[in-house]
Amino acid sequence: MVLSFKVGDREIGQGEKAKGFVKAGEASTHDVMMPYVIVNGSEPGPTLCVLGGVHPLEYASIEGVLRVAQEVEPEGLRGTLILVPVVNTDGFNARAAFINPVDYVNQNRVFPGSPDGSLSRRVASCLFENFVSKADALIDSHGGDLTEDIYKFVIFGNTEDEGLRKKMMEMASCYDTLYIQTSEIKGSSGEALREYGIPCITPESGTPYPVREEEVAFHRDGIVNVMKHMGMLEGDPEMKVGVPVNPEQARFHAERGGLWIQKAAAGERVKEGQVLGEVVDLFGDTLQTVTAPFDGVANNSRTSAVANSGDTLIYVIRI
Numbered sequence: 001m002v003l004s005f006k007v008g009d010r011e012i013g014q015g016e017k018a019k020g021f022v023k024a025g026e027a028s029t030h031d032v033m034m035p036y037v038i039v040n041g042s043e044p045g046p047t048l049c050v051l052g053g054v055h056p057l058e059y060a061s062i063e064g065v066l067r068v069a070q071e072v073e074p075e076g077l078r079g080t081l082i083l084v085p086v087v088n089t090d091g092f093n094a095r096a097a098f099i100n101p102v103d104y105v106n107q108n109r110v111f112p113g114s115p116d117g118s119l120s121r122r123v124a125s126c127l128f129e130n131f132v133s134k135a136d137a138l139i140d141s142h143g144g145d146l147t148e149d150i151y152k153f154v155i156f157g158n159t160e161d162e163g164l165r166k167k168m169m170e171m172a173s174c175y176d177t178l179y180i181q182t183s184e185i186k187g188s189s190g191e192a193l194r195e196y197g198i199p200c201i202t203p204e205s206g207t208p209y210p211v212r213e214e215e216v217a218f219h220r221d222g223i224v225n226v227m228k229h230m231g232m233l234e235g236d237p238e239m240k241v242g243v244p245v246n247p248e249q250a251r252f253h254a255e256r257g258g259l260w261i262q263k264a265a266a267g268e269r270v271k272e273g274q275v276l277g278e279v280v281d282l283f284g285d286t287l288q289t290v291t292a293p294f295d296g297v298a299n300n301s302r303t304s305a306v307a308n309s310g311d312t313l314i315y316v317i318r319i
């Protein structure tokens, strides 16, 4: 029996690797196309779907997905690997942080989407219909978009289902993650948890400039480890034990508008009382000094020096 995978009219047989685009919608001058790579293993097994570029400037995660696309071949693969390296292609082309610039909507707040909705909703629906609905597990790879620098953690959705939660804990532990955060965010790709009852994780690491090798490797290695954990690839996964879940976080926002002068970087270990940065006014006078309230790791730091009141400056995670 040949277990083939269908994308539109195309059939990808067992032992085949295929790449192409599916059409998600139309703009006046072009079709909105979604790239995919399907690796249909030479032996049957589970199906894993991996996404990049839901948030279009999160390049370390996109590059990590592309690395896996180049490495994994049908020989030695059990099951099917579905890769969608860039979900939000219009956002990617336009360098539009977080949003699909055709309808100005955050692409990660409209899942499961709608085939009759505006473009970001059609992209979401096209993705779920063609790929996510056929998967046994989902990895949606993220990192900081234009305003953020984020270092090594994994998010998954809260659920009452202990079996699903355990699966998501195990998938998250396949990443070299500092901690795990559970979430109630509506409209993220994690809606697949409710739509299809599959485990979904969102690994987070990176910043648009520079794309750091360590974070590309975080994404690539995590995907490969999950595949080993699911029995899709030969070998034992490297899994972390005792990863903290929902550690205490101190989140600092700008109290006043001005210039943010940062003194600690995402991923840096910081000591209680250490100055992490300050906001100064346009005469250089200090308006706000941010100090670490406890020993921990700095994360989610601001990439733009401009700070308006309410903007995120930096977090400290107690780990």
Ligand SMILES: [Zn+2]
Binding pocket: 055, 058, 142, 143, 144, 145
């Ligand atoms: Zn993101």
